[in-house]
Amino acid sequence: SPVVPLILGCLAAGDGCPRRGPLMAPPPGCSANVPFTALEALTLIVRILGADVGDLSGDDVDPLAVTSAAPAGSVAEALRSQDAVLTVVDLMNRYLPVFERQQEQHLRLEALRALLLQLSVPPPGAESPWWVEGDIGHGGRGDNRRRLVDMTIYMLRHVNDELGFRSKIAALRCLHCLAFLSPDCRAHAMQVGCAELVAAVLR
Numbered sequence: 001s002p003v004v005p006l007i008l009g010c011l012a013a014g015d016g017c018p019r020r021g022p023l024m025a026p027p028p029g030c031s032a033n034v035p036f037t038a039l040e041a042l043t044l045i046v047r048i049l050g051a052d053v054g055d056l057s058g059d060d061v062d063p064l065a066v067t068s069a070a071p072a073g074s075v076a077e078a079l080r081s082q083d084a085v086l087t088v089v090d091l092m093n094r095y096l097p098v099f100e101r102q103q104e105q106h107l108r109l110e111a112l113r114a115l116l117l118q119l120s121v122p123p124p125g126a127e128s129p130w131w132v133e134g135d136i137g138h139g140g141r142g143d144n145r146r147r148l149v150d151m152t153i154y155m156l157r158h159v160n161d162e163l164g165f166r167s168k169i170a171a172l173r174c175l176h177c178l179a180f181l182s183p184d185c186r187a188h189a190m191q192v193g194c195a196e197l198v199a200a201v202l203r
Contacts, residue, residue, distance in 0.1 A: 004075055004078040011087050012091075038091060042111055048075055059113070064121045082130045085115070085130075086144065088111055116173050116174050131145050131185075145184050145188070146184075150188075150192065153175065
């Protein structure tokens with residue numbers, strides 16, 4: 001399907017972000033011009049993954065209680081791939097100076113919603129997400145796991161009570177998913193002061 005490379009290309013376009021892999025290549029017959037803004041591309045991710053779990057907004061889904069796995073080869077499965085998740089993280093990283101000025105609040109919220117739906121815990125028996133350790137002591141993808149934790153903590157630390165606390169709630173739920181499934185993510189979060197931060201946020 002050309003949908004996923006089109007969406008990821010829109011998120012990466014114009015910001016000097018190198019294309020990461022096959023999913024980032026323009027679909028056959030499509031030009032390099034992008035038809036969507038970053039906000040629109042993020043909203044497409046939220047709508048597609050939200051439909052997959054029964055919550056189009058991404059605000060009400062319980063990411064730890066997903067009852068069905070996306071079919072193999074589906075658009076939803078591709079949008080939870082390593083390329084897709086790291087493209088959203090890259091976008092958030094590029095916009096950090098803007099977010100720190102408390103600008104583009106809707107873009108930040110939509111990025112956190114997209115990331116939350118990408119990190120949703122699969123139902124029992126389904127294949128584990130790419131960022132979860134495959135075996136005890138397995139160190140592959142450790143850098144990317146730490147990137148996910150660091151970005152989510154950074155967002156939580158700098159987000160205000162904007163948009164009815166929705167951005168803050170989405171960041172907390174992203175952290176919950178990471179800590180719930182991955183011992184490496186949980187350990188790294190504790191090392192960088194996540195417990196104290198969460199306690200302060202919840203006061």
